[in-house]
Amino acid sequence: MSRVVFSMGSNLGDREAALRSAIEAVAPEAVSDVYETPPWGGDDEQPAYYNIAVIADDPARTARDWLALGQRLEAESGRVRDPARPYGPRTLDVDLIAVWDADGPVRSDDPELRLPHPLAHLRAFVLVPWFAIDRDAELPGKGRVRDLLRDETVAADARALRRLHQIWSEHGDAREP
Numbered sequence: 279m280s281r282v283v284f285s286m287g288s289n290l291g292d293r294e295a296a297l298r299s300a301i302e303a304v305a306p307e308a309v310s311d312v313y314e315t316p317p318w319g320g321d322d323e324q325p326a327y328y329n330i331a332v333i334a335d336d337p338a339r340t341a342r343d344w345l346a347l348g349q350r351l352e353a354e355s356g357r358v359r360d361p362a363r364p365y366g367p368r369t370l371d372v373d374l375i376a377v378w379d380a381d382g383p384v385r386s387d388d389p390e391l392r393l394p395h396p397l398a399h400l401r402a403f404v405l406v407p408w409f410a411i412d413r414d415a416e417l418p419g420k421g422r423v424r425d426l427l428r429d430e431t432v433a434a435d436a437r438a439l440r441r442l443h444q445i446w447s448e449h450g451d452a453r454e455p
């Protein structure tokens with residue numbers, strides 16, 4: 279088995295369409311509503327993001343496969359990287375937050391794939407959508423998402439998020455906003 283939690287974000291172009299294409303490509307088990315979130319990380323001169331959390335399960339895929347899929351989706355969205363702005367605007371960002379295989383949580387220090395994602399516990403735009411689709415969510419090594427959301431800074435950031443609308447339904451009838 280291989281279960282993955284993705285954080286997906288977009289703040290350039292048609293944000294909704296970029297997220298929809300990515301959702302379709304991963305054949306998810308659960309997808310959060312869309313949240314509008316202020317840019318996190320200090321590069322504030324850019325549009326608000328649309329962020330979602332996505333859970334997918336595919337016994338045939340390894341963590342590396344999920345990474346490759348995410349990177350392909352980013353490229354297909356037309357993402358252009360600006361080395362001068364590591365946290366600059368992007369058409370699509372697909373981050374692997376955590377992956378579990380048959381042996382439990384996958385751990386990796388490889389810069390190409392760090393797991394669990396080393397900054398996830400600090401990011402309300404990751405934790406709030408994830409908690410919304412899994413009340414028992416746990417970030418390996420950091421604890422329950424429910425508890426991580428109680429951190430003062432994370433909680434303050436969480437108050438600045440705006441839940442917008444549903445983007446996917448398990449019955450296959452993803453709704454227009």
Ligand SMILES: Nc1ncnc2c1ncn2[C@@H]1O[C@H](COP(=O)(O)OP(=O)(O)OP(=O)(O)O)[C@@H](O)[C@H]1O
Nearest residue numbers: 364365371372373374375389390391392393395397
């Ligand atoms: N858990 C992970 N999920 C996605 N990419 C990762 C992960 N760990 C390492 N990477 C690597 O990070 C590199 C930079 O990715 P990207 O520019 O999208 O980072 P970012 O999303 O802007 O920043 P952050 O890693 O802080 O979320 C990629 O080349 C990828 O190989």
Ligand SMILES: Nc1nc2c(c(=O)[nH]1)N=C(CO)CN2
Nearest residue numbers: 287315316317318327365403
């Ligand atoms: N609100 C928000 N801020 C970000 C995001 C993101 O998806 N949403 N992604 C980043 C790099 O992964 C950096 N900052």
